[in-house]
Amino acid sequence: MGMNTFGGFGEYIRVPQEWIVKKPDNLSLSESMAFGTAGLTAGLCLRKLLLHGLKPDDGEVFVSGVTGGVGIISLMLFSKLGFDVTAITGKMDQEKLLKNLGAKTVLDRNDLDSDLISPLQKPIYAGGIDAVGGKILSNLICSTSQRAAIACCGMVGGLSLDTSIFPFILRGLSLFGIDSAESLLETKEEVWNNFATSWKLENIDENIKDISLNELPSEIDKILDGKQIGRVRIVYD
Numbered sequence: 001m002g003m004n005t006f007g008g009f010g011e012y013i014r015v016p017q018e019w020i021v022k023k024p025d026n027l028s029l030s031e032s033m034a035f036g037t038a039g040l041t042a043g044l045c046l047r048k049l050l051l052h053g054l055k056p057d058d059g060e061v062f063v064s065g066v067t068g069g070v071g072i073i074s075l076m077l078f079s080k081l082g083f084d085v086t087a088i089t090g091k092m093d094q095e096k097l098l099k100n101l102g103a104k105t106v107l108d109r110n111d112l113d114s115d116l117i118s119p120l121q122k123p124i125y126a127g128g129i130d131a132v133g134g135k136i137l138s139n140l141i142c143s144t145s146q147r148a149a150i151a152c153c154g155m156v157g158g159l160s161l162d163t164s165i166f167p168f169i170l171r172g173l174s175l176f177g178i179d180s181a182e183s184l185l186e187t188k189e190e191v192w193n194n195f196a197t198s199w200k201l202e203n204i205d206e207n208i209k210d211i212s213l214n215e216l217p218s219e220i221d222k223i224l225d226g227k228q229i230g231r232v233r234i235v236y237d
Ligand SMILES: NC(=O)c1ccc[n+]([C@@H]2O[C@H](COP(=O)([O-])OP(=O)(O)OC[C@H]3O[C@@H](n4cnc5c(N)ncnc54)[C@H](OP(=O)(O)O)[C@@H]3O)[C@@H](O)[C@H]2O)c1
Pocket: 037, 038, 041, 064, 065, 066, 067, 068, 069, 070, 071, 088, 089, 090, 091, 109, 131, 132, 136, 152, 153, 154, 155, 156, 157, 158, 178, 179, 180, 181, 223, 226, 228, 230
């Protein structure tokens, strides 16, 4: 939970029936919390891109904010499905981890965090998942190849977009927005079922940090300092 509903860190929470999705049998409770809302959002982004027709053969894809919760699961999912992934991060010291999780290339986000040089730049990416918005997404929009698709869901890098109509009408770019909370229940169900079957991340538990409730404040401080890496799961005794 989160946003307008308290109880996200509670062991029990009471919610309206229409918010509930049945957990697939082939996914443990603990695995489902390794995904959490960030993982669901990554899955919804991926689903949108696959429905658009994006395939590994189309070329390189990117994930921005890649050491964050949405980013790290997006990287693992893309990699599981055979995509060549460029991981865009502010933490270049995590290059080894990102390559172990399947990144082909690791790019410093500072290289993209600047005003647009041109509304159309070298076409590199066939698609991508963006968790940061702002100047980084603005530059990525200009660096897409023909018929590319981007799914965006976050705004840690800024709320504004500086773009033009050119990538859309000269390269046929599609930009999809993802809202996990209000997605249709059947769409959420489809994504959770994928997590339990064809998108199953066998090694997800190895890449999650388990903590007790008491450790939560210091982990939140790490997020605010921009030092957190990947997903953190609260384990109750
Ligand atoms: N639309 C939805 O339904 C939905 C659902 C869940 C989350 N979200 C949003 O998606 C975003 C990511 O969520 P999350 O759970 O992955 O958050 P997170 O775990 O805090 O990760 C965010 C990542 O963004 C990067 N970052 C941090 N500060 C930045 C800055 N100033 N400029 C550019 N990049 C920066 C960092 O990765 P690097 O150091 O690797 O660059 C960081 O790990 C948030 O904005 C969140 O609110 C949206």
